[in-house]
Amino acid sequence: MKIVTTAAGMQRLARGWQGQGMKVGFVPTMGYLHAGHISLVERARRLVGRAGVVVVSIYVNPTQFAPHEDLAKYPRDFKRDSALCRAAGVDVIFAPPDPEMYPGRATGDYSTYVVEETLAQGMEGAARPTHFRGVTTVVAKLFHLVLPTVAVFGAKDWQQAAVVQRMVRDLNFPLRLVVAPTHREADGLAMSSRNKYLSAEERPQATILWRAMQRAKAAVREAENGAVAAAALKQELAALIATQPAARLDYVEFFDPATLRPVAEVRRGAQLALAVFVGRTRLIDNGRV
Amino acid sequence: MKIVTTAAGMQRLARGWQGQGMKVGFVPTMGYLHAGHISLVERARRLVGRAGVVVVSIYVNPTQFAPHEDLAKYPRDFKRDSALCRAAGVDVIFAPPDPEMYPGRATGDYSTYVVEETLAQGMEGAARPTHFRGVTTVVAKLFHLVLPTVAVFGAKDWQQAAVVQRMVRDLNFPLRLVVAPTHREADGLAMSSRNKYLSAEERPQATILWRAMQRAKAAVREAENGAVAAAALKQELAALIATQPAARLDYVEFFDPATLRPVAEVRRGAQLALAVFVGRTRLIDNGRV
Numbered sequence: 001m002k003i004v005t006t007a008a009g010m011q012r013l014a015r016g017w018q019g020q021g022m023k024v025g026f027v028p029t030m031g032y033l034h035a036g037h038i039s040l041v042e043r044a045r046r047l048v049g050r051a052g053v054v055v056v057s058i059y060v061n062p063t064q065f066a067p068h069e070d071l072a073k074y075p076r077d078f079k080r081d082s083a084l085c086r087a088a089g090v091d092v093i094f095a096p097p098d099p100e101m102y103p104g105r106a107t108g109d110y111s112t113y114v115v116e117e118t119l120a121q122g123m124e125g126a127a128r129p130t131h132f133r134g135v136t137t138v139v140a141k142l143f144h145l146v147l148p149t150v151a152v153f154g155a156k157d158w159q160q161a162a163v164v165q166r167m168v169r170d171l172n173f174p175l176r177l178v179v180a181p182t183h184r185e186a187d188g189l190a191m192s193s194r195n196k197y198l199s200a201e202e203r204p205q206a207t208i209l210w211r212a213m214q215r216a217k218a219a220v221r222e223a224e225n226g227a228v229a230a231a232a233l234k235q236e237l238a239a240l241i242a243t244q245p246a247a248r249l250d251y252v253e254f255f256d257p258a259t260l261r262p263v264a265e266v267r268r269g270a271q272l273a274l275a276v277f278v279g280r281t282r283l284i285d286n287g288r289v
Numbered sequence: 290m291k292i293v294t295t296a297a298g299m300q301r302l303a304r305g306w307q308g309q310g311m312k313v314g315f316v317p318t319m320g321y322l323h324a325g326h327i328s329l330v331e332r333a334r335r336l337v338g339r340a341g342v343v344v345v346s347i348y349v350n351p352t353q354f355a356p357h358e359d360l361a362k363y364p365r366d367f368k369r370d371s372a373l374c375r376a377a378g379v380d381v382i383f384a385p386p387d388p389e390m391y392p393g394r395a396t397g398d399y400s401t402y403v404v405e406e407t408l409a410q411g412m413e414g415a416a417r418p419t420h421f422r423g424v425t426t427v428v429a430k431l432f433h434l435v436l437p438t439v440a441v442f443g444a445k446d447w448q449q450a451a452v453v454q455r456m457v458r459d460l461n462f463p464l465r466l467v468v469a470p471t472h473r474e475a476d477g478l479a480m481s482s483r484n485k486y487l488s489a490e491e492r493p494q495a496t497i498l499w500r501a502m503q504r505a506k507a508a509v510r511e512a513e514n515g516a517v518a519a520a521a522l523k524q525e526l527a528a529l530i531a532t533q534p535a536a537r538l539d540y541v542e543f544f545d546p547a548t549l550r551p552v553a554e555v556r557r558g559a560q561l562a563l564a565v566f567v568g569r570t571r572l573i574d575n576g577r578v
Contacts, residue, residue: 007461011461011463014463015463018307018308019307019308019309019310020310021308021309108407110459111405111406111407111408111455111459112403112404112405112406112425112455112456112459112460113403113404113406114401114402114403114404114460115401115402115403115404116400116401117400117401117402118397118400119400136401137460140460141459141460141461144460144461144462144463145461145463147463166400166401167401170399170400170401170430171401171403171426171429171430171433172296172300172430172433172434173433174300174303174304174433174434174436
């Protein structure tokens with residue numbers, strides 16, 4: 001396994017693969033890897049085969065964090081990440097320091113961004129106004145450096161995957177994007193590097209996101225005509241979440257899984273997404289109703 | 290020479306070249322080709338060699354025109370363009386219709402843009418607020434469809450070349466950008482597809498841009514300490530341009546050729562850019578002082 005830390009070095013390697021017509025599978029991450037990330041790596045390997053190359057990027061991207069967010073304390077453990085990647089059969093880790101990705105940004109000399117203006121508006125985009133602009137920009141950069149044939153994103157960040165998919169389509173990136181299912185702990189909590197922030201008291205309460213999703217599914221299943229008013233169901237879930245003393249709902253939304261357009265009537269096949277603070281930790285999750 | 294009109298067809302072809310490690314030279318144009326364009330094609334050929342591929346795109350990009358601008362009447366002559374490309378040894382013309390480049394744009398289903406926020410602010414960006422966003426977006430798309438090793442832009446649109454160069458650097462596009470010199474008519478008028486709009490009375494007056502540039506050079510050359518106050522020189526050029534009855538100055542700017550930052554003192558090596566309406570035709574030009 002090779003570890004690459006410069007942008008030029010990564011692109012040189014990628015252009016070499018490209019000139020040889022090799023398939024490249026890419027899993028972009030912010031590190032602090034867990035079983036969810038590893039499942040994406042395994043998916044990438046299946047997609048490119050044994051003869052292909054699997055690249056994992058580990059980069060905590062500053063442009064997707066707002067000033068008050070957890071950039072500085074975002075968990076990092078490169079040694080452990082590196083061991084996990086090696087065990088999972090990763091060929092290359094791309095782990096650039098900030099000045100490699102945004103040279104001159106400190107002096108205002110970095111000035112190009114990719115913006116998606118429709119799917120990025122609601123939910124995470126409303127809660128974190130500059131977040132998706134940072135995501136689309138860094139993903140565009142990483143795509144140009146790694147030159148993947150296929151990129152694998154996790155479904156846990158449903159809106160992120162949809163926004164990146166739209167960017168790939170609109171800007172004609174020459175690659176295929178695959179969205180792989182969310183990995184969960186035994187009690188339903190979606191795997192996330194941020195779960196590490198949860199205290200022993202908070203951890204069991206964090207399953208409220210999963211329980212809220214099950215409640216929504218049950219409500220629709222039990223509805224006489226197979227539909228429930230979104231507003232009423234949101235209120236019900238908000239009340240359920242409020243039963244956990246450490247939990248505070250940020251948003252809950254029901255929407256079309258492809259267009260992300262909110263629905264007024266929740267039926268089978270609608271997508272549910274929620275963001276909940278558990279203590280000071282903000283968790284997101286989503287699922288098909 | 291091959292003519293490709295679909296995005297998928299162009300990208301398929303480009304990926305084939307890529308897998309074979311072929312060099313690809315790319316000249317993006319809006320068509321209605323003149324000797325300036327052909328000089329860019331020749332430059333591209335020299336850069337990729339006989340074994341390489343030269344692609345010219347012909348696409349009048351709607352997203353870089355404001356509603357009141359000349360999109361609908363922009364001159365088009367594909368037959369003539371095609372003959373000129375063939376004669377110049379072009380291998381592929383990529384000439385997509387709008388729905389290939391912006392599918393769903395009419396119904397609001399296109400939503401991703403590339404924005405450059407510093408170099409694109411002044412001059413053309415100030416005069417045409419959404420212009421560069423359209424340029425960077427379409428150029429990013431074309432780069433992803435043609436997958437060039439090297440792209441050749443003309444120096445006549447100096448700010449455009451600088452903005453695209455910044456985009457290539459910031460977003461790590463895997464290609465080299467070359468800026469080739471402006472081609473001029475015998476009397477100094479920069480070649481432009483828009484020169485066609487000029488009436489017989491306007492055509493000789495259009496040389497005022499070239500004459501203004503010569504005047505600026507002379508002023509700096511004759512200055513005792515090699516420097517002239519930009520404000521005074523702008524006034525002088527404005528007065529010179531006003532001597533032509535059909536001419537109306539839009540802007541004149543002196544700036545650093547790399548950063549595009551305006552300079553207060555004009556010295557040798559500064560860049561001068563101007564935009565002048567001659568009748569209803571808006572012409573731009575620029576040159577090193």
